[in-house]
Amino acid sequence: MVLRITKYGEPVLREKGQPIEKMDESLHAFIDDMFDTMEAANGIGLAAQQVGRAMQLCIVDVSDMDDRPSRLWIDGKECDVEAFMPLVLINPTLELSGEQIPGPEGCLSFPEIYGEVSRPDKAKVKALDGYGKAIEFECSGLLSRCIQHEVDHLNGLLFIDRMDKAERERIREEISGLAEDTRLWLEHQAPKKA
C-alpha cells in the first residue's frame, strides 16, 4: 500500500526516531508499505519519518543508478552493490570517514527541490536488517550519501541543514513556498474549532 509522504514543515520530520525493539507482522507490513511508497515516488531512499512515524527505520535502493556509482565492502572485501539491494536498515549507526564530497541531493519530502550537499565519502554502517539480523558493511559513493541522508532523517535532520549558506540562500524561496503550502495543509487537517 502506498502511504502519504510527509512534507517539509510537518513536525514528524523533526522528530528523532524511537529504536525498534521487536520485529513483528505489523512491522513487516509497514516495511512493505514503505517499499511500495518509495517505488511509487521513484525514490532511492525513504525514512519512517517520511511516512509519518518517528522510528529508527529506513530503506534504500540504489540499483540501476549507473551514472552515480556506489561501492560496498564487507569485512574489507568489495562486493557487488546490486546484490545487496534493496536494504532495510533498522536502528542504524554510522561511522563516517574520508574527504567531504559535494553532490546533488533531493528528498521526497521536498518535491522538486534539489541542492548540493557535502558529505564524507565513506560510511561504516551497523544495523539490523528486515529480519532482525545484525549487518555491517562499508560503503562509498551514492550508497554512502543516500544512507547518510536517510539516517539524518531518523535523527530529525534534513538535507537543508547540511547545505552551506550560499546553497540554502539559493533555494530559500522554494523552501519557504513549500513550508507555506504545508502550513496551509496542516491547518486544513486540524479539527475545526466550534
Ligand code: NI
Ligand atoms: Ni530525504
